[in-house]
Amino acid sequence: MSSAEPLSARLWRAGEHAYARILQHPFLIGLADGSLPREQFAHYIVQDAHYLRAYSRALSTLSARAPTEDAVRMFALHSAEAIDVERALHESLLGDLGLTPADLDRIGPGPTTTAYMSYLLATTASGSFAEGVAAVLPCYWIYREVGRVLVRDGSPDELYARWIATYGGDEFDAVVDQALALTDTLQVSPAEFAACERHFAMAARYEWMFWDAAWQRLQWPF
């Protein structure tokens, strides 16, 4: 482990396995080739709307706790952008899927969404600032990498292609670069690095579980 290596690169290794598994997941294969059933995609979009609301709050928490003005500003902007994405993307996609905002509230967050949201909110509130950053980083980074792969392959389905364009585009790319650059300014002790690694791996695994929950249309037992 070289200390000259950027923190983000050292963290990426903790999520590499989850990332490889995500690329092989039938949900993403189906998104890319257009074979994904609408019911699964609708499940994903509903759950992701709930997720993004919590994610935005987690980023606001990091903004409030950030050690520099640049970091306060960056997380505040990204928090607002998460709300904008939730509104723009989900309102249009939800409409096309025949769902209303009332359906969204009625369905509510499922088991995996609740676990992932709770984890991000707890870690950004109660961990060190670096730990909080490590927990949210896979959300940025894995989506960009997934977006890039999907944009390269394209999707024959217009709805799926629209979703892919959000995360495979230049705008999201720049947002992720900002988050990675901020990560690489953080100084962490070996003990704090170990905690950051665990958070990165945990969030990366939740990312896989999030796709899988949509694929299975996972529900609460009662």
Ligand SMILES: Cc1ncc(CO)c(N)n1
């Ligand atoms: C579950 C999940 N993770 C990350 C992103 C990207 O912000 C998203 N929209 N949803």
